[in-house]
Amino acid sequence: MEDLEMQWDQFSLTEEENSVIEIGSVDLSEVTKKGELCVVCKLWSDRRVGKDIVRATMAKIWRVDRSFTFQEVSTNLFVITFVCKEDKNRVLEGRPWLFGNCLLVLKPLDGFIHPMKMNFDSECFWIQMHNLPFVCMKSEIGKKIGESIGRVQEVDVREGGSEWGGVLRVKVELNLKKAVARGRTMDVLGKKHLISLKYEKLPRLCFDCGMIVHGGKGCSNSNGNGSGKQYGT
Ligand SMILES: [Zn+2]
Incomplete structure (x- = not known):
């Protein structure tokens, strides 16, 4: 179908092909x-x-x-x-x-x-935020970090969220053609914290560029850029 549309773009249309058929109501x-x-x-x-x-x-x-x-x-x-x-x-x-x-x-x-x-370049994932300081185990902070990753759908603060050592779970709609975020750096009152992100049900992704879905040109980092496989095995 895509081929057909590309061809269509290159055709010079006849008057009949180009005349618009109005569909008034459906x-x-x-x-x-x-x-x-x-x-x-x-x-x-x-x-x-x-x-x-x-x-x-x-x-x-x-x-x-x-x-x-x-x-x-x-x-x-x-x-x-x-x-x-x-x-x-x-x-x-x-x-x-x-x-x-x-x-x-x-x-x-x-x-x-x-x-x-239709566009299938995004999907929702539950992301666990680990190593969050206790004062940050809050819905609004989960939302703020989540928004730096994708479109936030939901923040779950129930499952041990208010306890020491618990994790904050955020449901985020991710762009599949972007490298999966591994973590975030946070500053709380002048002290830096590295927050690691774990995905519940993460599919296979490219170990070189971290994308779940490559764009039309394939992997942008297929030579590894000398930095090794940044997204593990
Ligand atoms: Zn890749």
Whole structure:
């Protein structure tokens, strides 16, 4: 489809091809109803994976009604139709999801965009902030640090968050084409603190540049820049 659009850009269109067909009004009720049960799903993997394998694997992980369907739109791009809204919402709420060690990005269905035109370059992750001084175990501080990483969705201060040695958990929407943040430096009343970040359910990422998804040009640091594999093994 992308090829077709690139070609389209190079064509000089005839008058008929270029004349606009006005779609005055559309019936939204059908797409709204379908959208309540559907999500669009992109599997970030270098190899093509068949929909039946992805479906069977995720059915076990998600524990959803077995009659949900997977429709392959393009390579590793699927529209999933759940049997009920509750299943759909629970799966969306539980993001991120991994298929093996590859990331599955899920987005709500948008009736106004073809799935191939949708953007799958971001996903939500729970990030644990370690080594935070006790005075910083607060929702507003988690939000502030989280905002330096991506778009903050939620801060969880419950799980041991108010205790010494506890961790602050923040749900952040990450740009997958940016190196994964390993930590942050904080200054509290003139004293520096290095905060290390740990990701719950982190997929495979590039050990050279730290990105989960490479852009069109591939790895920007494939020669390692002499600094070794900065993102571990
Ligand atoms: Zn890379």
